[in-house]
Amino acid sequence: MNLTLKIWRQKGPQEKGQMVEYKVTDISEHMSFLEMMDVLNESLVAKDEVPIAFDHDCREGICGMCSLQINGEPHGPDRGITTCQLHMRTFKDGDTIYIEPFRAKAFPVIKDLVVDRMAFERIQQAGGYISVNTSGNTQDANAIPISKHNADLSMDAAACIGCGACVASCKNSSAMLFVSAKVSQFALLPQGKIEAKDRVRNMVAQMDLEGFGNCTNTGACEVECPKGISLENIARMNREYLKASII
Numbered sequence: 001m002n003l004t005l006k007i008w009r010q011k012g013p014q015e016k017g018q019m020v021e022y023k024v025t026d027i028s029e030h031m032s033f034l035e036m037m038d039v040l041n042e043s044l045v046a047k048d049e050v051p052i053a054f055d056h057d058c059r060e061g062i063c064g065m066c067s068l069q070i071n072g073e074p075h076g077p078d079r080g081i082t083t084c085q086l087h088m089r090t091f092k093d094g095d096t097i098y099i100e101p102f103r104a105k106a107f108p109v110i111k112d113l114v115v116d117r118m119a120f121e122r123i124q125q126a127g128g129y130i131s132v133n134t135s136g137n138t139q140d141a142n143a144i145p146i147s148k149h150n151a152d153l154s155m156d157a158a159a160c161i162g163c164g165a166c167v168a169s170c171k172n173s174s175a176m177l178f179v180s181a182k183v184s185q186f187a188l189l190p191q192g193k194i195e196a197k198d199r200v201r202n203m204v205a206q207m208d209l210e211g212f213g214n215c216t217n218t219g220a221c222e223v224e225c226p227k228g229i230s231l232e233n234i235a236r237m238n239r240e241y242l243k244a245s246i247i
Contacts, residue, residue: 001027001088004096005040007052010109013116017109019098029089033076034059034066036088053112059084061226064163068113069100074165074224082163082226102164104173106211119210120162120178126206127199128182132191150188157184159227166221166229172213177221179207180237181229187240197244204241 002025010017024040031039034056041051056066066083070076076086091097099113107115160181167173183200186192192199215234222231 001029001091001093001095003027003036003091003094006096006098007113008100009052009112010101012111013108019100027088029087031088032059032084033068033070033086033088034084053110053114055114056084061085062161064161064226067102067115067117067163067165067168069098069102069168071098074102074168075163075226079223080226080228082161085226102168104164104167104212106173106175107164107167115164117162117164119212120164120175122210123175123179123203123206124162124182127195127202128186130186130191131194144190146189154185154188157181157188157229157233160185160225160229161227163226165224165226167212169220169224170213170216171218171220172216173211174215174221175207175210175212176215176234176237177225177229177231179203180233183237183240184233187236196240200237200240200244204237 002023005022005024006019007022008017009020022040024036024043027036027039034054037052037054044051054066054068057063059066061082061084064082067074068076068083070083070086075081075083076090078086078090101107101109101113101115104115106119107117110116158181160178162178164178166177167175183203186199187196219231222229
């Protein structure tokens with residue numbers, strides 16, 4: 001396939017960015033999207049040009065670092081996958097593809113397609129943990145009675161990889177799907193009850209401090225989430241926050 005790529009280039013956080021056009025040829029439909037980006041960068045290096053900075057790590061859909069806005073959609077036009085799992089057979093020969101970083105005030109651009117998502121880490125640090133010490137004293141799983149329904153819901157919430165697609169898809173750049181997933185995975189389990197009130201209060205406060213917007217109720221976050229995190233988690237987080245606010 002021969003493609004036209006319009007890619008956001010920005011030298012640094014304080015620099016003004018712009019869309020730059022590139023042509024790539026002989027792209028195999030079996031390539032992943034990131035492999036296609038590798039091919040482009042190899043051609044740029046061969047011409048002594050600065051390669052395009054983009055984030056990636058595992059390339060197995062696990063870490064979420066490969067977050068890109070492709071033709072206006074987080075992770076591209078496919079569903080239930082991260083950018084590294086997107087294959088070029090999704091596109092057609094001659095297509096023009098627009099590639100940008102995730103856009104949010106709380107995700108400032110570091111360079112080109114790389115954004116700073118440390119805001120998520122700070123939200124996690126504010127309360128995304130439990131104080132139960134299991135080191136060297138791990139209880140048998142069957143000794144803690146948990147309904148299968150709640151266990152399944154907790155595992156579903158824990159599947160969130162913190163890629164930020166929910167933020168990028170939201171008109172208000174809301175992080176409520178991410179935060180609610182991290183609150184829910186503990187709220188549904190007895191181990192998470194100890195600091196439940198402090199957790200939800202602290203994580204929501206940190207979310208607001210980071211500059212994320214409020215939920216739009218449009219559901220775009222759930223649609224674009226590569227792990228299919230449910231909007232029900234936001235409702236659960238709201239209930240947990242309400243309970244924690246009652247004196």
